[in-house]
Amino acid sequence: MSQAIIEFKEVTKKYGEETVLKNINFSIEKGLFYTLLGPSGCGKSTILNIIAGFTDTTQGEVKLNQKSAENLPPNKRKINTVFQDYALFPHMNVFENVAFGLKIKKMDKNKVKEKVKEALRMVQLENYETREIVEMSGGQRQRVAIARALINEPDVLLLDEPLSALDLKLRTDMQYELRELQQRLGITFIYVTHDQEEALAMSDEIFVMKAGEIVQSGTPVDIYDEPINRYVADFIGESNILKGQMVEDYRVAFGGNVFECVDGGMKPEEVVDVAIRPEDLVLVPENKGCINVKIDTQLFRGVHYEIIAYDAEGNEWMVHSTHKAEVGKQVALQFESYDMHIMRIGETEKEFDERIEAYTEEGNR
Amino acid sequence: MNRQARKYFFIPYTLWLGFFVFIPMALIVYQSFFNIQGEFTLENFITYFTSSTYLSMTLNSIVFALLITVFTFLISYPTAYFLTQAKNKQLWLLLLILPTWINILLKAYAFIGLLSQDGSINEFLAFVGIGRQQLLFTNLSFLFVATYIEIPFMILPIFNAIDEISPSYISASKDLGANQWETFRRIIFPLSMSGVRSGVQAVFIPSLSLFMLTRLIGGNRVITLGTAIEQHFLVTQNWGMGSTIGVVLIVAMFITMRITREKKKGRHKE
Numbered sequence: 299m300s301q302a303i304i305e306f307k308e309v310t311k312k313y314g315e316e317t318v319l320k321n322i323n324f325s326i327e328k329g330l331f332y333t334l335l336g337p338s339g340c341g342k343s344t345i346l347n348i349i350a351g352f353t354d355t356t357q358g359e360v361k362l363n364q365k366s367a368e369n370l371p372p373n374k375r376k377i378n379t380v381f382q383d384y385a386l387f388p389h390m391n392v393f394e395n396v397a398f399g400l401k402i403k404k405m406d407k408n409k410v411k412e413k414v415k416e417a418l419r420m421v422q423l424e425n426y427e428t429r430e431i432v433e434m435s436g437g438q439r440q441r442v443a444i445a446r447a448l449i450n451e452p453d454v455l456l457l458d459e460p461l462s463a464l465d466l467k468l469r470t471d472m473q474y475e476l477r478e479l480q481q482r483l484g485i486t487f488i489y490v491t492h493d494q495e496e497a498l499a500m501s502d503e504i505f506v507m508k509a510g511e512i513v514q515s516g517t518p519v520d521i522y523d524e525p526i527n528r529y530v531a532d533f534i535g536e537s538n539i540l541k542g543q544m545v546e547d548y549r550v551a552f553g554g555n556v557f558e559c560v561d562g563g564m565k566p567e568e569v570v571d572v573a574i575r576p577e578d579l580v581l582v583p584e585n586k587g588c589i590n591v592k593i594d595t596q597l598f599r600g601v602h603y604e605i606i607a608y609d610a611e612g613n614e615w616m617v618h619s620t621h622k623a624e625v626g627k628q629v630a631l632q633f634e635s636y637d638m639h640i641m642r643i644g645e646t647e648k649e650f651d652e653r654i655e656a657y658t659e660e661g662n663r
Numbered sequence: 664m665n666r667q668a669r670k671y672f673f674i675p676y677t678l679w680l681g682f683f684v685f686i687p688m689a690l691i692v693y694q695s696f697f698n699i700q701g702e703f704t705l706e707n708f709i710t711y712f713t714s715s716t717y718l719s720m721t722l723n724s725i726v727f728a729l730l731i732t733v734f735t736f737l738i739s740y741p742t743a744y745f746l747t748q749a750k751n752k753q754l755w756l757l758l759l760i761l762p763t764w765i766n767i768l769l770k771a772y773a774f775i776g777l778l779s780q781d782g783s784i785n786e787f788l789a790f791v792g793i794g795r796q797q798l799l800f801t802n803l804s805f806l807f808v809a810t811y812i813e814i815p816f817m818i819l820p821i822f823n824a825i826d827e828i829s830p831s832y833i834s835a836s837k838d839l840g841a842n843q844w845e846t847f848r849r850i851i852f853p854l855s856m857s858g859v860r861s862g863v864q865a866v867f868i869p870s871l872s873l874f875m876l877t878r879l880i881g882g883n884r885v886i887t888l889g890t891a892i893e894q895h896f897l898v899t900q901n902w903g904m905g906s907t908i909g910v911v912l913i914v915a916m917f918i919t920m921r922i923t924r925e926k927k928k929g930r931h932k933e
Contacts (some may be wrong), residue, residue, distance in 0.1 A: 385835035
């Protein structure tokens with residue numbers, strides 16, 4: 299097992315009376331792409347600032363390479379940051395910006411030149427050395443910022459919403475580039491974003507955050523397929539979330555019917571949230587599916603139609619379909635037992651993991 | 664608001680500029696070509712550039728103005744820097760600006776009170792046994808008081824320049840391995856240069872023509888170009904010569920502006 303290069307143990311951060319981080323625990327392994335995902339103000343940037351050394355903790359311990367990071371100033375950490383506004387020095391040109399870290403280390407001039415050239419080649423900005431920062435576009439500045447950070451050969455690269463200022467096309471291109479760069483260099487990336495698509499596309503592991511806490515952590519597929527609660531299901535992708543009630547293990551009631559499902563380990567009669575992804579719903583003729591609905595509106599989204607329908611109980615259903623539907627028509631929704639994802643209300647990640655382990659063991663017996 | 668109406672708002676400023684800037688400047692240039700007998704001549708300029716009195720006076724003015732600027736800078740830069748770090752920086756700044764609201768003449772008289780033979784400072788020196796010293800009417804006292812008066816004009820632009828530096832540049836510098844001193848030397852100081860330039864302009868140019876202080880504090884031992892202009896207009900009534908020195912000062916002002924101007928970036932624009 300590879301060793302953790304960053305570890306947070308029960309880290310709490312308060313600004314005056316306001317608690318911005320509550321009892322954060324996680325460990326970061328070498329060479330993976332991590333994403334801290336959450337809405338603005340959830341504390342994700344604070345975690346980044348603590349790792350970089352710009353902010354101290356109120357309680358708890360932060361370890362870098364198994365050693366306590368307390369009192370270690372940012373300039374002594376083998377961690378570099380790509381700032382949200384890039385923070386490229388306006389009085390220096392591209393070369394001077396990229397060479398900054400090496401000049402501080404008093405590296406030999408010829409070697410600096412060589413390394414800057416190499417770093418710029420890495421971000422596809424060859425021969426841009428003498429450009430001024432004001433002459434560079436947003437995407438180019440972004441690359442300069444990445445080159446400036448990576449030239450120091452950090453153990454960890456922190457990226458604070460680096461794509462938020464770019465337009466959609468460039469943002470998508472940069473996602474590929476960042477992922478490719480990370481895999482080629484094998485440096486640990488910790489990426490902060492509020493954009494779930496970016497997180498899903500690039501990460502090895504995602505930490506979903508809410509109001510100063512990590513709600514769920516896992517691979518993009520885990521988090522997408524097995525969100526632990528309404529918040530995660532809603533934040534990552536689109537979901538139809540309905541109130542339901544467990545009849546017994548593997549049987550859930552909602553929308554006036556009882557369905558077979560693949561989840562268990564709850565108390566009988568327990569009220570739960572049932573999530574079904576819109577792309578898992580199939581429209582079939584009336585009375586031929588699991589639940590009858592009436593189509594209300596339809597939007598053409600390019601790759602699919604986004605259809606809103608209501609069932610007899612007034613629940614709203616979102617369906618993603620490549621086939622066009624007819625507004626006002628009575629149809630039925632078809633879904634399989636494994637499309638339903640059942641979430642206990644107020645369950646923590648730890649309880650969730652324990653329950654899954656318990657009932658799958660039971661099922662295997 | 665239509666464009667026509669907006670034009671009228673420029674009238675007061677245009678009038679002001681015309682009557683109190685352009686016409687006086689034109690008059691000064693015009694006057695400088697007339698000698699004391701009222702004849703059109705280049706005599707004034709020839710006198711100015713050949714007379715050792717005027718040349719040494721010019722040199723004197725420049726040296727004093729330079730010294731005042733340097734001393735003001737040495738005191739103002741650290742002050743401005745620490746002010747930006749202070750908790751109630753706006754309050755501290757206000758306290759520093761406060762003295763500029765008091766008339767310069769009043770401040771000069773206050774210093775006479777402090778520095779004179781039986782002023783507070785000499786009282787103190789006598790009390791501790793050093794004995795009374797000649798403080799007033801020395802080069803040092805002139806420099807001291809002139810520096811004191813100019814300090815706020817230097818602090819303000821430097822403070823604004825440092826205060827405007829985005830904190831993310833400082834974070835970035837530390838992130839890239841620079842310590843406090845290197846961050847200051849490589850990031851904060853270069854980025855505050857625009858403020859230093861404005862400060863130098865605001866101090867150096869007026870210092871070239873200080874004349875009230877030279878008399879009240881310097882006791883007319885320090886003769887600057889300002890003193891010379893005053894003397895020519897009020898005492899010798901040689902307006903032509905006074906104007907010539909005025910022209911020299913205006914040219915000096917443009918040279919200073921030129922030297923301290925910001926270098927344009929972006930040569931490689933495609």
